Amino acid sequence: MTLSELTVGASAVVREFPKSGAAFIRLREMGLLAGTRVTLVRTAPLGDPLEIKLRGYHLTLRKTEADHVVIEPVV
């Protein structure tokens, strides 16, 4: 499943991450990599963008990006 399909409050580990694209390189530089544990904190009031927590801080990204991030939920 992808990061955009995660339910609010749930955590997951990133499995696959797109290689190219300036936005994805920046997301990696912000610490979102294969193997990183993320929690979906909430979505914005209108449903997009998403707020995720990773490495102890909060980050926003749009669903269009989150659609390409493959994750594996942790129970």
Place this chain on the structure above:
Amino acid sequence: MALPPHIAAATPGPATRQPTYALVGNPNCGKSTLFNALTGLKQKVGNYPGVTVEKKVGTAYSQHGQPITVIDLPGAYSLAARSPDEAVTRDVLLGRRADTPQPDRILCIVDATNLERNLYLVHQILDLGRPVILVLNMMDVAAQAGLEIQAERLEQELGIPVIPCQAVNGQGVIELKVAMSRTDLPLPRHAWDVPAAIAPAVAEIQASLVAHDRKLPLSARAEALLLLTDQDSVRVAGSTPLSPRTAEILKSWQQRWESDGTDWAGMLVNSRYDSIGRIAAQVVTQAGAGGPTLSDKIDAYATHPLWGWLMLGSVMGLLFLSIFTLAEYPMNLIDDLVANLADWVKGSMGEGDLRDLITDGAIAGVGGVVIFLPQILILFFFIGLLESTGYMARAAFIMDRLMSRVGLNGKSFIPLLGSYACAIPGIMATRTIEDHKDRIVTILVAPLMSCSARLPVYLLMIAALVPGDRVPVGTKVGIMLLMYTLGTVGAFGFAWLFKRTLLKGAPPAMIMELPPYRLPGVRDVLFQMLERGWLFLRRAGTVILGISIVLWFLSAYPKAPDGATNQQQLAQSFAGRAGHALEPAIAPLGFDWQIGIGLISSFAAREVFVSTMGVVFNAEAEGDDTAPLRKALLEAKWPDGRALFTPLVCFTLMIFYVFAMQCISTIAVVRRETNSWRWPLFQLGYMTGTAWILSFIVYQGGRALGF
């Protein structure tokens, strides 16, 4: 220890030159607070030539009173730049800028609560082979969050001085100054494994950078690594381009990797994070999981589907309420001061053109703009407050979806909102927008938001449109709201149009940190407000002075015979003739040459329209009472006896003011912020063109319908 030759060459001894530190860090890590704490008020704020990025240089004093130069570089998450701000940071650190000497030492500040991501930038900087001091800021917040960080351990791992600090209350600043005073700062002991698939490319590019781009060997390695991460590099004015040979090598490696599917940039980032992860595992211990933080609790409301909107609405309501109420007193004060100054000059100089030039040209013109300074400052203060508390990011988060409908992102929201008070601070606030095209689009549409200088014009026109007290207040308010709505819809419509045509680009991403809420550093916010206000005065001041004098000249010459009234003088002046010349162009909108004079004089500031009408119709207002002017307007006639200010004309004139670009100060600021005449001229053209077309439709349509 003897310094390696390349460092010795770049670092003259303390006796020959005072040491220069670059202060670098992620956004929101307390960098500005530390900079202010280090340098006090000894700062020089300017701009990097060619880009609209603030250049801040200050002087700190060592423990022995020796001056130390500190350059506060713009906040950056990575040296692989994504915004002009980050590009400047990268270029200064790599010595790519001709206007700024490469700093010989680097002060890295990190947020201790968020060490891993903050260390990413530090990791890139350690590659540069310069002495680095690491400041662990917000140690108190980290302790509260149950994080224990062993600074000594980090010092050992990286081989550089690590200073724990709380910049907000100045703790650790003395220790930092002691470290900065050292002449024997060690070079970082920094080894990390570049992935094997990439290492040969790094070596080859490094060699070419040394041979063809005259880079020093060690910084050439850093630059080579960066070129490989920097896929879509942001180039800004003032930075030196790559030599063709190196560019060729880079390209051939990238093509090779693309064909065999090597994810080179990703691999580099991953291996850096691997190295950071190992360091973090040794120095950070998390005691207890820690429940939701205060920030989490606030955000449960601040970004709630219902409360979030209410809160945003109240914050913005409060903002505007204070802009309009608080600004009133200083505005009246400035008004009086300007009037007194003009009177004083009138009393102490002999009658003549020079005196009129000073009083009616320079003083009146500059005064007409300075009067908006209180509003501008209050807006800057609020923007600074929203930024420093962290709420700004939440506003952008909430508004992003709506802004994305027109192809912008949430970061354009505050600049556009601020433009309701005055487009100038709004346009200056667009600097937080990373994407160049998004920023230009936001600047282009910002003046369509009805600013407070249009308010007096709307009020006068509404008064003339619906005379007397018979008309319910609701109608007046309704018309006013209609004008604001028109401007807003126009702004979003044009943003949508420009993003699809002129400034087409990939849909902007919304990758933004939501920093924890913090109590605002009022001193920092005030300081920033004054800086920006001063910047505006300096930037717009000269242009405004020049234009005011030109406008004065146009209305004062050629001279009417002695004994002529102001009205007669204006009528036969250049401005009056220009009004006549303009009449064929504006007659289809129902405007005559007298209104034309008002339109021209509005360029000084839109509200000047009201006083100009006072002169044109010989009904100069006494104080705030516009009743005589209203009466005069209603009595004004075309030569053939038709009434001039019919309700339809008043309404059309308001429509014109909603859309027309009639503000020299804004044009001057846009010129500065976009660094070219192209955008302000385009803006002038498209806005005034739209104003004409819509006014034409409204007036002719209205007449056809029998109004």
